[in-house]
Amino acid sequence: MVSSPPKSISTPILSIRQVTKKFPGVIANDNISLDLHQGKVHCLLGENGAGKSTLISILAGMQQPDQGWIEAAGQRVNIASPRAAMDLGIGVVYQHSTLISTMTVLENLMLGDTGGVTLDIKGAKARLEELGEMLGASIEGSALASDLALGQQQQVEIAKAMWKGSKVLILDEPTSMLTPQAIAQLEESVARLKAQDLSIVFITHKLREAYSMGDEISVLRHGRLVHHISDAVLKKSSEEEIKESVLDAMFGEDKASVGDKAFAEEISAASEAHHLRSTKSFDSEEPVLRLSGISSPDSPTETPVKGFSVDIRPGEIVGVAGIDGHGQKPLAELVAGQRKLTSGKIFFDGEDISSSGVRKRQSLGIRYVTDDRMHEGIVGDLSVAVNLVLKRIGMAPFWRWGRMNKTAVDQEAQHLVSSFDIRTPNLHTRAGTLSGGNIQKLLLARELTHEPRVVIFNKPTYGLDLKTVGRVRTIVRDFAENGGSVLLISTDLDELVELSDRIVLISGGRLSGEVVNDSAKTAERVGELMLGPN
Amino acid sequence: MAAEGGLQSPGTKTSSSRTTKVVAGFVRNVLPLALAIGTSGIFLLALGKSPAAFYGAVIQFGLLGTGWQRSIIMLAPLLLYGAGLIVAFRGKLWNLGYEGQYLLGGVLVVGLAPALTQSLPLALAFIILMAIGATVGGAWTFLPAVLKAKFGTNEIITTLMLSFVGIGITNMLIRGPFQNPEVTVPQTAVMPLDTMFPKILGSRIHIGIIIALVVVLILHFVLTRTSFGLRLDVYGASPKSALHVGIDVPRMIVIIFLISGALIGLAASVDMLGLWGTMRANWNPSYGAAILPFVFLARLNILASIPFLAFYAVLATGGALASQDVGLDSHFLLVVVALILVFMSIIEYIGMKRDLGQSYIPPGLRKAFASLLSRKNEGDS
Numbered sequence: 001m002v003s004s005p006p007k008s009i010s011t012p013i014l015s016i017r018q019v020t021k022k023f024p025g026v027i028a029n030d031n032i033s034l035d036l037h038q039g040k041v042h043c044l045l046g047e048n049g050a051g052k053s054t055l056i057s058i059l060a061g062m063q064q065p066d067q068g069w070i071e072a073a074g075q076r077v078n079i080a081s082p083r084a085a086m087d088l089g090i091g092v093v094y095q096h097s098t099l100i101s102t103m104t105v106l107e108n109l110m111l112g113d114t115g116g117v118t119l120d121i122k123g124a125k126a127r128l129e130e131l132g133e134m135l136g137a138s139i140e141g142s143a144l145a146s147d148l149a150l151g152q153q154q155q156v157e158i159a160k161a162m163w164k165g166s167k168v169l170i171l172d173e174p175t176s177m178l179t180p181q182a183i184a185q186l187e188e189s190v191a192r193l194k195a196q197d198l199s200i201v202f203i204t205h206k207l208r209e210a211y212s213m214g215d216e217i218s219v220l221r222h223g224r225l226v227h228h229i230s231d232a233v234l235k236k237s238s239e240e241e242i243k244e245s246v247l248d249a250m251f252g253e254d255k256a257s258v259g260d261k262a263f264a265e266e267i268s269a270a271s272e273a274h275h276l277r278s279t280k281s282f283d284s285e286e287p288v289l290r291l292s293g294i295s296s297p298d299s300p301t302e303t304p305v306k307g308f309s310v311d312i313r314p315g316e317i318v319g320v321a322g323i324d325g326h327g328q329k330p331l332a333e334l335v336a337g338q339r340k341l342t343s344g345k346i347f348f349d350g351e352d353i354s355s356s357g358v359r360k361r362q363s364l365g366i367r368y369v370t371d372d373r374m375h376e377g378i379v380g381d382l383s384v385a386v387n388l389v390l391k392r393i394g395m396a397p398f399w400r401w402g403r404m405n406k407t408a409v410d411q412e413a414q415h416l417v418s419s420f421d422i423r424t425p426n427l428h429t430r431a432g433t434l435s436g437g438n439i440q441k442l443l444l445a446r447e448l449t450h451e452p453r454v455v456i457f458n459k460p461t462y463g464l465d466l467k468t469v470g471r472v473r474t475i476v477r478d479f480a481e482n483g484g485s486v487l488l489i490s491t492d493l494d495e496l497v498e499l500s501d502r503i504v505l506i507s508g509g510r511l512s513g514e515v516v517n518d519s520a521k522t523a524e525r526v527g528e529l530m531l532g533p534n
Numbered sequence: 535m536a537a538e539g540g541l542q543s544p545g546t547k548t549s550s551s552r553t554t555k556v557v558a559g560f561v562r563n564v565l566p567l568a569l570a571i572g573t574s575g576i577f578l579l580a581l582g583k584s585p586a587a588f589y590g591a592v593i594q595f596g597l598l599g600t601g602w603q604r605s606i607i608m609l610a611p612l613l614l615y616g617a618g619l620i621v622a623f624r625g626k627l628w629n630l631g632y633e634g635q636y637l638l639g640g641v642l643v644v645g646l647a648p649a650l651t652q653s654l655p656l657a658l659a660f661i662i663l664m665a666i667g668a669t670v671g672g673a674w675t676f677l678p679a680v681l682k683a684k685f686g687t688n689e690i691i692t693t694l695m696l697s698f699v700g701i702g703i704t705n706m707l708i709r710g711p712f713q714n715p716e717v718t719v720p721q722t723a724v725m726p727l728d729t730m731f732p733k734i735l736g737s738r739i740h741i742g743i744i745i746a747l748v749v750v751l752i753l754h755f756v757l758t759r760t761s762f763g764l765r766l767d768v769y770g771a772s773p774k775s776a777l778h779v780g781i782d783v784p785r786m787i788v789i790i791f792l793i794s795g796a797l798i799g800l801a802a803s804v805d806m807l808g809l810w811g812t813m814r815a816n817w818n819p820s821y822g823a824a825i826l827p828f829v830f831l832a833r834l835n836i837l838a839s840i841p842f843l844a845f846y847a848v849l850a851t852g853g854a855l856a857s858q859d860v861g862l863d864s865h866f867l868l869v870v871v872a873l874i875l876v877f878m879s880i881i882e883y884i885g886m887k888r889d890l891g892q893s894y895i896p897p898g899l900r901k902a903f904a905s906l907l908s909r910k911n912e913g914d915s
Contacts, residue, residue, distance in 0.1 A: 382768070
């Protein structure tokens with residue numbers, strides 16, 4: 001790649017022209033046109049569901065637009081497959097890891113090599129070194145992918161996306177699960193790549209990142225491109241002005257309904273996250289829930305929990321931080337009673353409940369708000385009303401002599417629908433047709449009634465729209481204010497810092513550290529723990 | 535097509551008026567039958583037979599005269615059999631071992647019947663024999679059920695394999711302990727007519743149809759109106775959800791299998807005590823495969839399965855004689871049944887696409903058409 005001064009480039013390297021993509025029930029992309037230039041970072045902002053992911057999958061050749069087309073260097077191109085995207089030099093780093101954890105870094109990188117009969121290991125090593133230099137990171141090719149810290153994994157993902165020589169690099173929410181230290185390193189890598197004339201698309205929902213890293217900002221909302229800030233405008237505007245105009249574009253006429261400005265800023269993470277609860281001391285109180293060295297059965301497909309211990313006291317929110325897939329789901333299911341313990345004990349109010357089942361624990365007040373809302377939390381074919389009493393099948397007053405008491409069920413459902421503001425056409429609508437946010441509200445309504453004492457929230461705001469994120473966090477906070485105990489599992493560090501009294505770190509299924517959330521530097525301290533002892 | 539479905543969620547369709555619902559239900563459930571009968575008629579023409587003569591004979595032998603009585607006699611075991619399949623399928627447990635469960639239950643009933651009906655009061659003997667049939671049928675699902683519940687072993691394989699074992703044991707029993715000593719062909723002793731199910735009001739119909747109707751109606755109530763039925767549906771919809779809401783999943787699996795097998799065993803008892811009174815070696819009515827399309831057409835609803843199974847009973851009793859009448863192999867009936875399955879699948883596919891507001895043509899096919907068309911246009915220009 002011969003480098004030329006970026007300023008002189010006029011033809012965009014890649015152009016999206018009037019692209020429209022529809023899915024049943026939604027228009028994911030509505031007549032979107034965008035230009036990507038060499039040596040520029042183009043930030044794409046928008047809520048969940050704004051259509052960012054669809055746009056990427058069109059560029060990556062995973063989906064075809066219904067209308068509109070793509071131009072590469074002024075030429076109309078048809079990106080019919082991921083291979084076609086690669087051949088055009090479009091590399092994508094997805095939000096979720098695409099590395100195979102049991103393979104080495106080098107093996108992962110060489111997965112797409114189709115050149116000869118034998119693998120060109122020497123060439124691959126050289127390429128890795130070259131890319132490592134470009135990124136400003138040293139990547140050890142022989143390390144197992146699973147042994148890498150998350151920041152390093154991401155560097156490998158970027159190297160993988162650029163393996164065949166990228167001209168356009170798309171980063172899909174690359175910072176969402178990174179520690180502050182890793183974010184700083186990523187920013188440095190992006191700056192280096194930019195200097196080497198790559199065109200970078202940086203997708204985020206955090207305004208401060210867009211401002212600090214972007215040359216151009218585009219805002220998507222409900223599938224439409226609602227706002228574009230050019231290079232020139234971005235340079236001469238202050239962060240405040242940009243924030244103002246972006247928030248206007250993101251929330252539009254909804255801004256009033258979102259609430260005051262401060263709230264909108266908070267949920268768009270325009271400022272640093274900080275603990276929003278008054279710090280309390282829980283040391284004197286007896287724990288409601290005590291996990292004592294609990295382990296889950298070995299599994300070939302996921303990391304089991306190994307000897308995990310934590311105490312949760314009344315009114316306390318204990319956050320569980322960690323990279324996704326490090327034993328969080330087995331941990332939640334062990335506490336809920338959905339899995340059998342292989343060792344350790346669980347105490348509730350001092351009583352050993354290790355061998356009691358899901359139902360018994362529910363009746364004691366242990367509740368689990370699952371992260372798999374669609375397939376575990378609700379039964380999509382059943383009505384909203386039945387889903388709201390799904391954990392009380394056969395119990396009075398909703399069932400009598402084995403038969404459902406429809407009046408009691410409807411009464412309960414009506415009460416929950418209005419008090420948790422579940423938006424549904426009526427009580428007998430199939431629950432599967434509700435939006436993700438309303439399904440989450442349905443689950444919260446079900447779990448937080450009938451005397452909950454300890455609630456496990458597993459990624460409670462993952463994939464939700466910003467308004468619902470704010471509401472869910474308020475519900476979690478209110479529950480703890482009223483004396484409830486919370487085990488909050490999340491991969492969103494800002495969320496953990498905002499809500500938790502204490503944050504414990506899970507790594508490889510083990511408890512690997514604890515941070516009391518009492519100062520401004522909590523995120524950094526958790527980040528240090530994540531990076532490990534070195 | 536995509537534009538039409540643009541902003542319409544699948545849920546809005548369900549709120550449309552009652553008549554459109556009835557029409558949609560008719561199209562989805564009855565149209566496959568009509569199309570299968572029509573297409574079979576074309577096949578008949580191709581074979582040089584008259585469709586009118588064949589279907590006329592089906593109605594004549596299956597419905598008119600005493601035909602309706604024969605059809606009802608056949609319906610009795612089918613109702614129980616169908617209910618057995620429906621219970622398992624509602625839980626998305628694919629009990630495909632129905633033949634083994636049926637034959638093994640049947641052979642023990644018919645093998646023990648002569649001794650029991652002679653030594654005990656008839657009513658008591660019937661109850662005990664039916665209990666034996668149900669128990670054996672249920673027991674034959676127990677191993678697959680436990681394997682599924684404990685280790686998640688695929689029940690399609692285990693039930694199917696055990697079915698072959700069951701058929702084998704049935705034949706061994708007929709040639710061994712239950713062999714009728716008076717004849718040389720391998721078959722069980724023939725029950726005297728006066729020790730079989732009594733007939734209803736001077737007709738040929740035995741009381742099996744009443745037993746079957748009572749059992750399936752009770753079961754329908756249990757499945758649709760009770761907490762057990764809801765738990766079963768939750769498990770069927772998502773085993774993950776079932777575990778999450780606190781249903782004892784392993785127990786649920788075993789119960790579903792036991793009920794399913796017991797109903798099929800009961801179907802065999804009714805069939806043996808009411809109609810056959812004996813079993814020959816290598817005899818297999820293969821009801822299961824034949825009624826499979828009908829329980830799906832009934833949307834796994836027991837009440838809805840009654841008319842569909844009645845339709846099959848008429849088709850089967852009438853068809854067996856009708857095919858002789860016009861000089862066809864009796865396997866022609868299986869062609870009709872298979873066509874029902876084919877048309878049902880096509881109509882389901884179209885209906886699903888319609889609900890989603892998508893094109894009826896699969897994307898691959900559309901692409902092929904599009905490329906053909908564009909090539910043609912290029913040639914024109």
